[in-house]
Amino acid sequence: MVTIKIVNVVSFFLGFSILLLFTVLLFLVAGLDPLTSIHLLFYYGFGSPNYLIEALLRSVPLLLISLGLMFTFIAGVWNIGAEGQFCIGAIVAASIALYTAWMPFPIPLILATIGGGLGGALYALVPAYLRAVRNINEVLTSLMLNYIAIYFVSYLILGPLRNPTTNFAETPPIPETAIAPRILSGYRLNYLSILAFTLIPITLIVLSKTGFGMSIRFMGQNPIAADFIAIDRKRLILRTMFISGFLAGLAAAHEVLGVVHAVRQGISSSYGYISIGIAYFGGLHPIGIFLVSLLAAGIINGTRLICFFLGIPIGLSDILFGALPIFVFISNRVVERLIVNRLIYGRGVQ
């Protein structure tokens, strides 16, 4: 069983508490009553059934991308390109949906979803190949590819794939046959969201019960020894990146086919970057990632709404998501050094 490290949980709570203090500060500076503002923040995030479902809905792309990143990070592969893989997945899903609209439901939906996943996966194979075969640093390549993808998608939705009726920077609306249907009327949760949630136990099983899961963990810890344990590193790098890209593309398909119903400028909305943090704070564990992505989704929703209602400028969530990693990392380090080594292993700090 993949163990949930106590360190990560404790330090996350510690970091999150510091973050709350920080948010209080921000509110004070903005001239608002911090207590009501925070209360509202959480209310709009999770307070009512509707809001909770909205949080679940928004957590899906974060969850999917983070699960994918979880695999690569465990293996020691730094996929910073989830943002770009998401974009490519989005446009592939949209294109397939538009071109197969004439087929009966649910075929276009299925094709578009898989296509989106594959689009992201293939895009992820570029930095994967460069790393596996040519040993080129994947941070730089995946970062560059993000921008290439963003610009490429921008070109498409302003050009060939532009919506002819509105002439906005967006694709034509996704046709009926490709839209992911809602589960309960009145709530936006759709079947793709359910698919996403089923991946939580699936990824857990993959991690803890397959050779793949074990091998990537070893490889991430000691890549040199991995060779001598008969681990095929090249294969694992390609595989983890494929999975990560696929999940990012799947997240995009969910957004395009189930929520937004089109591809617009800024569709990726930094999900790719935020998910990097989520993957870490989830302790690189599916359940942790689920909880953190739900929390993050609620906060994003909450901040959007209070920004709207209370007249605070938007951008609050980005501030928080930027600050949170730092707080949590620091507390992680502190907790690790001071407590874990002493208590659990009975050794002094080395």
Add this chain to the structure above:
Amino acid sequence: MKSSLHTPLFIEMRGITKIYLNRIPALIDVDFDVKPCEVHCVVGENGAGKSTLMKILAGVLKPTKGEVLVNGKHVAFSSPTDAQRYGIGMVHQLFNLVENLTVVDNVLLLLPLSLREKLWINRRRFAIDFKQFSERIGLPMDPFAKVGSLSAGLKQRLEILRLLYLGFRVLIFDEPTSMLTPIEAEELYRFVRNAKSSGISIIWVTHRLNEVNSICDRVTVLRKGKVVKHLAEEDMQRGIELAELAYYMVGENGLEHLHKVGHRDSKLQSNKPILRIENAVIKDEHNGIKIKNINLELYRGEILGIAGVSGNGQKELVEGLLGYRPLEKGKITFDGVDVTFMGVSERLKMGIAYIPAERLERGVAEDLSIVENMYTYWINAIDSFRKQHLLKKKLLYNTAVNLIKEYDIRTADPNFPVKTLSGGNIQKLILARIFQNPYIKVVIAEEPTAGLDVKTTRFVHRKIIEASRQGVSFIVFSSELDELLNLSDRLAVMYDGRITRIYDCVDTININELSRYMMGLDG
């Protein structure tokens, strides 16, 4: 440091005792002195305390008791820089060199320069100056070569030149020839003999006795932390027998008591090699040719020992056999299959296993648990496991736990990370997981019992012999001659990238002859 540029240094170390953190004392009441214009050798077995003594002299360690005097004055070095101010420096084994910069730049990094010189580097001038200096000393060096492209011997030369250029008067060499080719070693000896005349003192630490006669003026022999014999100039001039020195080092006639070797009474019946390497040429990481031309055959169920001073290409041979290092020329055949171009993991899957000398770097992931370190190997190396999608974790776990018991791996909990294990237990882990793999055909072992206590060493040897009886073949690289003589069916001697002699261990071996082969004297 400027003051010692021209003043000769007399160094005295009196009553030096060093006890590491409440453990066995490394040095007990050692007296040692250094005179200008001499080469003073310190010899002893591994663990005799030679390195510790030198580290104290170089300011890296502080003695628990005792004092150090330079020119009669008491000094206390609290860091290497203190010692360096007196002109005492150690030629390091890990080089403090920046690989991607040139020789000149690496020298400049160390020089104390005036502000004006810092603001405008006159590389040309320094380069010419340095080149001439190096030629004068007898260790010529190209100032514009990239350090990364230099061989280990040249890197060491650069270290030496740097120290001399800065005006160091006392140079400490700790096992300096272990990574040099014989030609480079010769050049080093020549330098050492000449350096004396410039007023430099050289302390030469070694366990290789043939060097002693070559260059030493005086010899101090350490054994188990104490000085057991000191040979002054007169004794050296008389000439000294290596056997005599060995006697002092080991305490008994260490060289002669092994006659009957090996563990078999009759020759191994097999004439089809399971592993064969032919006409192989392998380069080392500095692009020098380390393996000149090797031909070796390994038969089913045999233990082939490889004897030799480290640095003669063993590391490169191991890496070449495993596929971690490519062959420039030649062919490797395993079990009838040409594996010359196969990667490491593929060869391991075919049935080769590796017991690394660097256990932590190459053997385990120290933050993962003990059991994980075992079964991650199995699920990758053994086909039937690899093909499984969902693993039978319980089975794997129980197997691992049983092995922990069988091999007596001392741990409070099998789920603890490997880093909580001692070195010996880590080695047991590595052995356990390999021997549990029934598909293993060949094991390449490097220093399999290094750092292990007597009981564990015997256990390891027993396991190796057992496995060989069941048909597993071994190539054992070791610097412990005892071990090789106990285990091997055949014993090959490696020197300068070649196999110079192969002994059949069923017969008796003349150890003197063996040593000579190891030092490249015969064959």
Add this chain to the structure above:
Amino acid sequence: MSTVIIYDFLRAVVRVSAPLCYAGLGELLVEKTGMLNISIEGTLWLSSLAAFIINYYYGNPYYGVFVGMFVGMLYYLLFGLFSIYIGLNQVLIGVALNLFAYGSTFYIYRFVFEWRERTTIPSVKTLMDDLRIPFLSDAPFLGGVLFNQPITVYGLYILIPLAYYLLNKTMYGLYITSIGENPEASDRLGISVFKYRLLCLCLGGLLVGLGGSIFTTYLSNIYLDQMIAGRGFIVIALLILGSWTPLKTIGAILLYSFIEAFQYRFQALFASLMTFIPYQFVLMLPYLTTIIALTVIGRKIKPPAWLGKHYTRIK
């Protein structure tokens, strides 16, 4: 007629390249010591906003530049604090700081300018002027291009050779390079890794901040949220193409600026041509080129060996 167009165009290239050159040199200094600071992007955002705010309230673009520089230095020091001092992963901290900057600039801009009450977009009244250097700017053709620019461009004329000199001809440049190549050895040789890294972070941050503030004190009189638009990452890409040497990097930056200016200026004139090459592809160019370069001549492009790797002194 056409010479006037080309003349104007070249002046624009120089103008537009200025902020990138400063940012490039700043990040170069930092990366040479082995630190990969991805948050150069966020730093540019923050410093451009800071400069804008100061310029708006004090009516003086030069004050804006000073404050922008200071903000840049602070943000780089923050990066250093988290990655070098505390020991967190450089890439992750860079990403986090970027996110933080994105959000903060949004927030602060609207907060400061009370966006709800406004009907017009805030704009600054004074920008930096071009300073005509009397004698030199009369030189044939290039004179007008190079010597009729704001003072920040003139600063580059001094800074670029200074950077070259510093890195190649002084011991300090050698120390910096060796720290980036092998901080362990450098430490053991007595070079204070901490001190030099701190210095480079300060200087680098100042330069990047300077680059960022040029956007809002010279190139534009309003602040746009998406003003910086990934230029920080472009600088990182161009640094790679420039093999981490000052001259080649400036060359790469100029090349990129040339293409960017070309695409802006001549898009209307050569509309037919442009439909074959949509502007997004032009924007992609530096990234594509970097990846292709990395793939094709990957072995020849050597970053400082310890770029991005963490180093702590183990006593």
